[in-house]
Amino acid sequence: MTNYHTHSRWCDGKGELREYVEYAISKGFSVLGFSGHSPVPFPSTFAIKDEEYTAYCDEVRALKAEYAGRIDIRLGLEIDYIPGLQEDFSTFVEKGGLEYTIGSVHLIPNPNDIESLRQLSATANGDERNQIPYHIWFIDGPRQETYDNGLHHIFGDDIRAGVRAYFHQQNAMIERNRPTIVGHCDKIVMHNHNRYFQYDEPWFRDLLYETITLIKEYGCICEINTRGIYKGRHTDFYPAKETIKYMNTLGIPVIVGTDAHQPSDLDREEGANLFLKEIGYRNIIIFLQ
Numbered sequence: 001m002t003n004y005h006t007h008s009r010w011c012d013g014k015g016e017l018r019e020y021v022e023y024a025i026s027k028g029f030s031v032l033g034f035s036g037h038s039p040v041p042f043p044s045t046f047a048i049k050d051e052e053y054t055a056y057c058d059e060v061r062a063l064k065a066e067y068a069g070r071i072d073i074r075l076g077l078e079i080d081y082i083p084g085l086q087e088d089f090s091t092f093v094e095k096g097g098l099e100y101t102i103g104s105v106h107l108i109p110n111p112n113d114i115e116s117l118r119q120l121s122a123t124a125n126g127d128e129r130n131q132i133p134y135h136i137w138f139i140d141g142p143r144q145e146t147y148d149n150g151l152h153h154i155f156g157d158d159i160r161a162g163v164r165a166y167f168h169q170q171n172a173m174i175e176r177n178r179p180t181i182v183g184h185c186d187k188i189v190m191h192n193h194n195r196y197f198q199y200d201e202p203w204f205r206d207l208l209y210e211t212i213t214l215i216k217e218y219g220c221i222c223e224i225n226t227r228g229i230y231k232g233r234h235t236d237f238y239p240a241k242e243t244i245k246y247m248n249t250l251g252i253p254v255i256v257g258t259d260a261h262q263p264s265d266l267d268r269e270e271g272a273n274l275f276l277k278e279i280g281y282r283n284i285i286i287f288l289q
């Protein structure tokens with residue numbers, strides 16, 4: 001078994017890195033990749049602190065050396081692509097010496113607001129920085145109210161505009177940064193629960209398939225993220241099974257990620273590997289040098 005999508009107490013997860021390593025070994029994992037949430041340029045409770053980023057990378061590297069021969073530990077980062085605020089992954093890659101990146105979108109500004117956001121961040125003193133989150137639709141986290149309120153304040157309840165911004169942001173991330181793995185590429189559905197739109201509506205599918213096509217074109221790996229299922233927040237993988245079937249017809253490489261936030265999440269793959277086999281996937285990606 002492997003897992004490349006792993007958080008810890010360095011960001012919004014529970015437990016030391018070593019506890020994840022020990023758990024993974026006890027379950028017979030061959031590879032464990034760490035992918036803490038990248039620092040973000042405003043106050044947050046979920047991201048690695050900018051001043052702790054190097055220490056996070058150093059600790060992963062130290063464990064990699066210590067456990068060599070027992071388990072293959074990989075240094076990665078789940079990087080938020082936020083237009084106007086955080087557009088280039090290269091700074092993190094070079095500063096940390098990352099072995100892989102997961103590119104993810106959780107934070108969506110209104111495309112019409114990006115220039116003012118850029119200015120806010122360029123001139124930001126502490127107080128101005130605190131304002132930045134009010135310009136961003138946060139689509140993740142445990143609370144449906146956060147999703148609904150963000151959609152209301154940032155997009156005036158226009159779900160299509162919000163969803164379009166999400167997918168366009170993801171596309172820009174792929175084109176600009178070509179992340180190793182694209183994380184949970186339809187997570188925008190998590191708090192929707194069929195309220196604002198249905199998954200099979202043509203406008204939604206067109207946007208999703210545009211992203212899928214880019215993943216193929218840029219040679220990224222598409223993550224099959226299982227967290228929604230074992231957290232009881234969603235009834236399918238991200239992306240959904242029907243989308244994975246479509247990806248198989250295009251020959252897009254996939255990787256199963258549990259998005260672990262505590263050691264016991266590491267093996268919550270929720271039948272994803274069997275599902276992939278059933279629909280015809282015959283290979284999984286592993287990283288060599």
Ligand SMILES: [Zn+2]
Pocket residue numbers: 078104106183184
């Ligand atoms: Zn994520």
Ligand SMILES: [Zn+2]
Pocket residue numbers: 005007078259
């Ligand atoms: Zn994650």
